[in-house]
Amino acid sequence: MKKREGSFNSTVLYKLIFVSASVFAVIYAFYRWVPWDAQEFSGALHEEATVVETIHTPAKHEMHVRPKIGPSFGAIPIGSGLEISSSTIPETFGVMFRCQHGEFVVHRKELYDTLLAHKGKRVLVSYREVYTASYRGNGPYQKLVSRTLVKYDFLDAKLK
Numbered sequence: 001m002k003k004r005e006g007s008f009n010s011t012v013l014y015k016l017i018f019v020s021a022s023v024f025a026v027i028y029a030f031y032r033w034v035p036w037d038a039q040e041f042s043g044a045l046h047e048e049a050t051v052v053e054t055i056h057t058p059a060k061h062e063m064h065v066r067p068k069i070g071p072s073f074g075a076i077p078i079g080s081g082l083e084i085s086s087s088t089i090p091e092t093f094g095v096m097f098r099c100q101h102g103e104f105v106v107h108r109k110e111l112y113d114t115l116l117a118h119k120g121k122r123v124l125v126s127y128r129e130v131y132t133a134s135y136r137g138n139g140p141y142q143k144l145v146s147r148t149l150v151k152y153d154f155l156d157a158k159l160k
Contacts, residue, residue, distance in 0.1 A: 036136075040147070042129040044155060049099035049125045054116050059091040097157070099125060106154050118159060126155040 068083040093112035094105045115123070130153050134145040 036134070038133050038135065039150075040131045040133050041153065042131070044126050044128055047099050047101075047125050047127070048160070049097040049123055049157070051095060051115050051118050051121050051123060052098050052103060053096040054112055054119060055092070055094040055096060055105065056112065057089070057092045060089040062087050095157070097123070097125060101152065104152070104154075106157075111157060115157065115159075122160045123157045124160055125157045128153045128155060 063084070063086045066083045066085075068081050092107055093109040094107040095111050095115050096103060096105045115121075129149055130151045131147050132150050133147045136143050136145050
């Protein structure tokens with residue numbers, strides 16, 4: 001059979017379909033099998049704790065001026081002058097608790113104000129657990145690979 005001038009070559013079409021299908025297969029496999037992470041939270045949990053200490057650090061600003069001595073070339077000093085440094089520490093408030101998980105500090109002024117006069121008292125602490133969960137796949141193929149407890153997220157503390 002003779003090929004007509006200007007007719008479409010079917011092998012080009014087959015190659016295009018093959019390449020498109022291959023690219024789709026690679027993307028689908030990547031989408032389905034590559035793990036991805038998500039942050040998850042437990043529901044609110046409650047636990048008894050003791051107020052160990054209330055902590056207040058006042059704001060502080062310091063400035064220092066010192067002579068700066070640079071390298072010298074023989075008896076001639078190079079790069080000497082004054083060095084000025086400044087540091088600012090913001091005011092912080094915190095409460096230290098002791099519970100079954102150990103001791104921890106929460107930095108919140110309103111909590112400090114509430115529990116300032118209650119050192120040694122028992123409180124009911126509300127918190128939630130924060131997890132990093134790794135999944136593989138998506139949609140109906142989603143599968144949990146691992147779930148790791150990362151931290152405890154403090155919610156509230158109420159006097160008993």
